[in-house]
Amino acid sequence: MKLSRIYSNQMRLFTPIAFNGIRETNISVVFARITKPKDPTKDSHNLGKTTLVHLIDYLLLKNIDKEHIFLKHSELFTKFVFYLELQTPTGDYVTIRRGVANNTRASLKRHSDGIIDLSTQANQVWDHEDVTIEKARQLLDGYLDLSAIKPWDYRKGVSYFLRAQADYRDYFQIEKFMKGRDVEWKPYLSQIVGLDASVVERKYLLDEEITALEERRAERQAEVQFREEDYTKLQARIAIRQREVERTGQLLDRFDFREEEERINRTLVQRVESRTAEINSTIYETDYDLEELRGALKTGFAFKLETVKQIFEETKTYVPEKLLKDYESLVDFNKKLTQERNTLIRRQIRELEIRREQLSKEAEGLNQERVRLTSLLGDVDTFRKFKGLQKAHADQQGELHYLVAQCESLEKVLEISREIRERQRERDEAAAKLKDTVQEPTARTKTIQIEFNDLVRRVLDLNGEFYLAINQSGNVEFKVETKLPGSRREASSQSEGTSYKKVLCALFDLAILRTYCREAFYHFVYHDGILEGLDVRKRRLVLQVLRETALKYGVQCIISVIDSDLPRSEDDERIPFPESEIVLDLNDSGPTGRLFRMREF
Numbered sequence: 165m166k167l168s169r170i171y172s173n174q175m176r177l178f179t180p181i182a183f184n185g186i187r188e189t190n191i192s193v194v195f196a197r198i199t200k201p202k203d204p205t206k207d208s209h210n211l212g213k214t215t216l217v218h219l220i221d222y223l224l225l226k227n228i229d230k231e232h233i234f235l236k237h238s239e240l241f242t243k244f245v246f247y248l249e250l251q252t253p254t255g256d257y258v259t260i261r262r263g264v265a266n267n268t269r270a271s272l273k274r275h276s277d278g279i280i281d282l283s284t285q286a287n288q289v290w291d292h293e294d295v296t297i298e299k300a301r302q303l304l305d306g307y308l309d310l311s312a313i314k315p316w317d318y319r320k321g322v323s324y325f326l327r328a329q330a331d332y333r334d335y336f337q338i339e340k341f342m343k344g345r346d347v348e349w350k351p352y353l354s355q356i357v358g359l360d361a362s363v364v365e366r367k368y369l370l371d372e373e374i375t376a377l378e379e380r381r382a383e384r385q386a387e388v389q390f391r392e393e394d395y396t397k398l399q400a401r402i403a404i405r406q407r408e409v410e411r412t413g414q415l416l417d418r419f420d421f422r423e424e425e426e427r428i429n430r431t432l433v434q435r436v437e438s439r440t441a442e443i444n445s446t447i448y449e450t451d452y453d454l455e456e457l458r459g460a461l462k463t464g465f466a467f468k469l470e471t472v473k474q475i476f477e478e479t480k481t482y483v484p485e486k487l488l489k490d491y492e493s494l495v496d497f498n499k500k501l502t503q504e505r506n507t508l509i510r511r512q513i514r515e516l517e518i519r520r521e522q523l524s525k526e527a528e529g530l531n532q533e534r535v536r537l538t539s540l541l542g543d544v545d546t547f548r549k550f551k552g553l554q555k556a557h558a559d560q561q562g563e564l565h566y567l568v569a570q571c572e573s574l575e576k577v578l579e580i581s582r583e584i585r586e587r588q589r590e591r592d593e594a595a596a597k598l599k600d601t602v603q604e605p606t607a608r609t610k611t612i613q614i615e616f617n618d619l620v621r622r623v624l625d626l627n628g629e630f631y632l633a634i635n636q637s638g639n640v641e642f643k644v645e646t647k648l649p650g651s652r653r654e655a656s657s658q659s660e661g662t663s664y665k666k667v668l669c670a671l672f673d674l675a676i677l678r679t680y681c682r683e684a685f686y687h688f689v690y691h692d693g694i695l696e697g698l699d700v701r702k703r704r705l706v707l708q709v710l711r712e713t714a715l716k717y718g719v720q721c722i723i724s725v726i727d728s729d730l731p732r733s734e735d736d737e738r739i740p741f742p743e744s745e746i747v748l749d750l751n752d753s754g755p756t757g758r759l760f761r762m763r764e765f
Contacts, residue, residue, distance in 0.1 A: 165308050165318065166688045166720045167220065168249040168257060173283045177761050178244070181216075181748050185688065185720030186251055186278060190745050191710050194724040197751040211750040212759025213724035214692050217328045219759075223248035223260050224322055225270060225301045234264045237765045247283055250308070253684040258307045260300070261290070270300040274307060312685040313355070320352050325673060325689040332666040336642045346639065347372070354640055356676060358609030359632070363598050364640055370591040371637070374584060381580040388573045392581060398571050405564040412557040443527045450520045457513050461506060595638035602632045602640060608679065615675035623667060623705045625649060630672065644668060663697035667706060670694050674713050674721075681717040688720035695729040703731040704739070722747075 171180035184190040196211045218233060223246055228234070234241045245263040252258060257278045261271040271290040273282060282289060292303055305317040313321055323331065323339075330339040336353055347368035355361035385391075390398050605613075613630050620628025627647040635641045646668070670691050677689060695703045710721045731739045751757035758764075 165686050166251040168251050168278050171247050173245040189715045191714050192722040192747045193741050193745045194748045195746045196726040199751050199753050214328050217326050225297050252308050269294040272303050310684050312683045325686050328692045332669045335644050335669050358606040363601050367594040367598050374587045377584045384577045390574050402567045409560045440530045443523050447523050450516050454516050457509050599634050611679050612675050615678050619671040677719045678717045690722040692724045694723050695725050700732040
């Protein structure tokens with residue numbers, strides 16, 4: 165897959181761009197010249213180099229929102245219809261047409277020859293006209309047939325080879341994946357670097373399934389008053405209640421109150437009377453404690469320093485000043501101590517009063533229950549006893565139904581827990597398999613590692629190591645480390661700089677493209693501003709590697725450069741690009757020097 169040509173229906177406002185790398189092996193340079201270096205109102209960084217990246221992505225059928233440049237400035241672009249001609253891995257071509265006014269639709273045309281202008285052709289030339297973006301993407305994916313990235317379509321990894329400035333912040337996680345989940349990009353990249361993507365994806369999907377199940381279990385648990393560990397206790401309670409309901413029902417059927425009276429007697433003695441006695445004892449102890457505490461509040465600190473002084477004066481005894489100060493300190497200390505003690509006593513009194521009130525209410529309730537049960541026992545009216553037994557039976561049934569409903573809900577929680585344990589077992593197996601896969605690199609992984617190390621050595625004079633690891637969550641991590649030449653342990657901090665990191669990203673892209681140069685894969689890469697901020701010697705080396713990649717591996721290398729970032733010779737002379745490499749010449753002279761020949765936007 166390569167980029168052949170971009171053009172539009174607005175020839176006056178947008179100059180067609182024919183990229184190198186189709187019929188020859190030159191690199192393609194989008195070059196921005198500074199024509200007025202002393203004019204502070206001019207800027208070579210606002211000419212359209214990065215906009216071209218977004219235009220290519222747009223024509224590769226990217227979904228866009230209202231923040232996209234074409235929609236934000238719709239008054240400028242609404243009349244534009246763009247065309248992108250691609251070369252497929254089999255050597256034929258496909259042209260994509262996508263306008264701005266009707267940006268949710270696209271047209272496709274497949275043809276055997278390149279450099280065909282379809283902007284003036286009648287609609288009937290299109291194989292698929294004005295289909296939805298989703299449908300157009302499916303059709304284009306079939307035309308390209310990038311078998312090396314299956315089961316994903318061509319859109320999945322295209323942004324790795326359209327690196328705008330925001331895509332250099334991470335070697336592996338480009339901007340479009342920054343806000344997404346790891347499962348959206350790590351399985352794909354894992355396959356590209358030689359791993360079994362299904363193993364990587366399986367681990368992530370199991371993690372997500374477990375998380376979803378745990379959330380569902382928490383929702384179910386919120387509906388139940390019992391915990392999982394209470395399940396057997398709940399079953400025992402249900403069995404007891406079922407037996408009580410059966411027995412009470414049998415008594416009603418026989419109209420026999422003997423057993424019910426015995427049960428009431430047991431309840432009266434074992435529960436009501438016992439608890440009442442316990443409460444009365446506690447109330448007596450509480451009243452005693454309250455009386456003691458209230459008495460303690462009335463007892464204050466009685467020591468008076470003036471009285472002591474008077475005694476000493478009457479006995480004509482000399483009192484040192486220091487001793488008086490010590491007495492005063494003691495008095496102050498005891499006053500503070502008394503205040504703190506009184507605060508604590510008041511708090512205890514309040515707690516005991518609340519407790520006594522609660523006990524009194526409970527005692528009143530028990531007394532009413534005792535009266536009811538005693539009344540029932542002493543009631544000679546058979547009908548009243550029958551009604552009382554009916555009520556007891558209804559209460560028992562109500563509690564049984566509640567317990568059964570709780571048990572059914574708890575069983576759903578238990579079922580989810582069993583499913584979670586099963587998924588956890590599967591996840592452990594997947595994590596172990598993934599770890600084995602990472603620890604046994606494939607031939608493709610080794611090739612990429614060797615290519616990357618060779619490129620980093622040549623360009624940056626560092627040992628560049630790309631490798632795979634397993635993180636604490638049991639998922640794969642992609643790592644890049646650089647070391648100073650001749651060092652096995654010392655990591656270089658150079659790669660932390662913006663310029664070096666940008667170059668490392670580009671070199672990683674090239675290592676991938678070189679490895680896949682003979683497969684149905686992406687065979688192009690666009691590196692925006694790749695030479696910015698680099699030492700002039702490194703610029704020469706980067707260009708050398710790019711030209712070699714284009715010549716020897718057939719990779720279409722596209723870069724954007726401003727003339728202040730031109731490489732220089734050892735004599736500090738600017739080394740211009742050959743005209744054959746420049747596919748788009750921009751400048752700061754005004755609208756005619758920009759990608760879109762119109763006012764700035």
